Amino acid sequence: MTTATQTTIPGYTYGQPTVAHSPISAQEFDLLKQTVLWSEEDERYLRMAGDVLADQVEDVLDLWYGFVGSHPHLLHYFTGPDGKPIDIYLSRVRARFGQWILDTCRRPYDQTWLDYQEDIALRHHSTRKNQTDQVNAPPIVPLRYMIAFIYPITATIRGFLAKKGHSAEEVEKMHQAWFKSIVLQVVLWSRPYAREGEF
Numbered sequence: 001m002t003t004a005t006q007t008t009i010p011g012y013t014y015g016q017p018t019v020a021h022s023p024i025s026a027q028e029f030d031l032l033k034q035t036v037l038w039s040e041e042d043e044r045y046l047r048m049a050g051d052v053l054a055d056q057v058e059d060v061l062d063l064w065y066g067f068v069g070s071h072p073h074l075l076h077y078f079t080g081p082d083g084k085p086i087d088i089y090l091s092r093v094r095a096r097f098g099q100w101i102l103d104t105c106r107r108p109y110d111q112t113w114l115d116y117q118e119d120i121a122l123r124h125h126s127t128r129k130n131q132t133d134q135v136n137a138p139p140i141v142p143l144r145y146m147i148a149f150i151y152p153i154t155a156t157i158r159g160f161l162a163k164k165g166h167s168a169e170e171v172e173k174m175h176q177a178w179f180k181s182i183v184l185q186v187v188l189w190s191r192p193y194a195r196e197g198e199f
Contacts, residue, residue: 009095011132014103014116022111022118024188029114036184042177043109049174050105052164053157057098060160065094067152077141089135104181117188125192143193150186154179 013019024032053060068074069085078093080086100120107113122128126140157178162171191199 009099010092012096012099013119014099014107015112019115020118020122022114022188024114024118024191026111029109032184032187033109036180038180038184041173042180045170045173045177046105046181048166048170049161049178050102052161052166052174053101053105056160056163057101060101060157061094061098063156064097064153065090067156074145077138077145079138080136086135086137089133089137092133104178104185109184114188117185118191120185121189121192124189127192143190146186146189150182154182 068078075085078085078090103113103116123132124141124146129139129141130137154175158171158175161174161178166174
């Protein structure tokens with residue numbers, strides 16, 4: 001799976017005109033990056049992580065989906081009015097989730113990337129949840145779970161980063177870069193949940 005697959009992933013609209021425009025200014029984003037101690041070194045190690053993870057994406061998704069599926073309170077946000085999981089919804093989100101792993105590692109964190117983070121945010125919030133895949137699932141993913149998900153998404157990736165024979169120092173730097181990126185993204189995804197002027 002590479003970023004070239006975007007046209008085959010339902011609902012994946014990175015860089016397209018339909019994507020929401022982020023209200024976060026370049027200056028605000030720069031200050032946010034400074035706050036998480038973001039550096040050029042992190043960019044290099046994220047690219048390395050992308051190379052390490054590229055052929056492991058499905059294995060990562062198996063682990064993450066197993067985690068969600070084993071916790072009914074998380075799986076709930078993929079269910080229909082009958083309480084049963086919506087298979088097409090899970091399948092489409094999984095494909096986008098896989099691409100997100102690679103985008104996290106390989107995309108430049110520019111305005112296009114920032115805009116797509118806003119789009120992802122709106123897809124979890126009541127503003128636009130369910131619209132992309134035209135499903136009738138719960139109308140919002142609560143902010144508490146989005147924040148809490150930082151830990152499993154960060155903790156579980158380390159084992160995959162260590163599978164290609166890199167030194168312990170390289171694995172640690174890839175892992176720290178991933179961790180910083182996840183925090184950055186979840187902060188950006190939280191924007192629609194904040195009251196006006198409080199983000």
